Amino acid sequence: MNKIPVMIVEDDVRAIYTLESTINQHAQFQVVAVSESISDAKMQFELYTPTLCFVDISLPDGNGVEFIGEQRKKNTLCDFIITTAEKDCSTVKKSVQLGVCDYLVKPLRMSRVMQSLDDFIPYRQQLDGKNELNQGDIDSLFGKSSLSKPRQTPKGIDDRTLSSVRQLIQQNKMNNFSADEIGKKMQVSRVTARRYLEFLESEGEISLILNYNTGGRPSRLYQVNGD
Incomplete structure (x- = not known):
């Protein structure tokens, strides 16, 4: 399967790492170019003709x-x-008027970047190869809610397990913790623990911190928001 080519136009080193590592982890996307300036971006854009550009x-x-x-x-x-720290209404409005797919506020969260990529796939599929869209297709593209009641939690997230993870973090007053620590305390795999932590991050309850003091690839730690 040909991966969707992605370009990153960004001068923040940490943002570049977050974007590039998350995008390349996704099975359907691949970073083909990274530019840290407008002048370089113009040249790279013509050379690589990306399908999606952050x-x-x-x-x-x-x-x-x-x-x-x-x-x-x-x-x-x-x-x-868009990837930016700017949140003023005029900037957001201008971006919307230009038809951007999403607007990501820094500091970037890996789970939010992954969500943006996941949302882009059906968006692109609905537009590609069609000459005409029905009302349902158009409603979906514009984010109109369905009449059916949404799930309380996404697929793969069990309410009881999620409650146990929350309780574990709160009772132990955990901070700067990893998925490995949560997995050992919950007696579940690191992958499972990470899935629940990423959900809590997407809900804004915890934040992902990249620890660069490892001598190699940065490790993922989580902090409770509001502490």
Whole structure:
């Protein structure tokens, strides 16, 4: 299967690591280019013609929103996702007007980046190869809610286990903890523990911290928000 080519336009080293490692972990996406400036991004964009592009707003030699606007004027088929610390309404509104797929606020969370990638797949599939869309297709593209009652938790997340993880963290006043620690205390695999921690992160209850003091690849630690 051909992977979806992705380009990153970003000058923040930690954001680049988060984006590149998360994107390349996804089975259907691959980073083909990384640019740390607008001038380099323009050259790389023409060379690699990405299908999806993550763009920071504040770059050393220009504005990422303006870069997206320039590419839109060229009728590019690429889709864009904003990555930024800016949250003012005017910037968000301008980005929406340019038709960006998503708007990710820094510090970036791996689970949120993965969610953005997962959301992009059905979005692209609905548009590719179709000359006309029905109302259901259009509603889905514009994020209109379904009439059916949504699940309380996503597939793979058991309510009881989730409650036990929350209780474990709260009762032990845990902070700077890893999926390995949670897995050992819960007597579950590291993969399972990580799945529940990523869900809690997506809910804003905990935050992922990358520990760079490992002498090698940074380790993943979690902190309870609000402490």
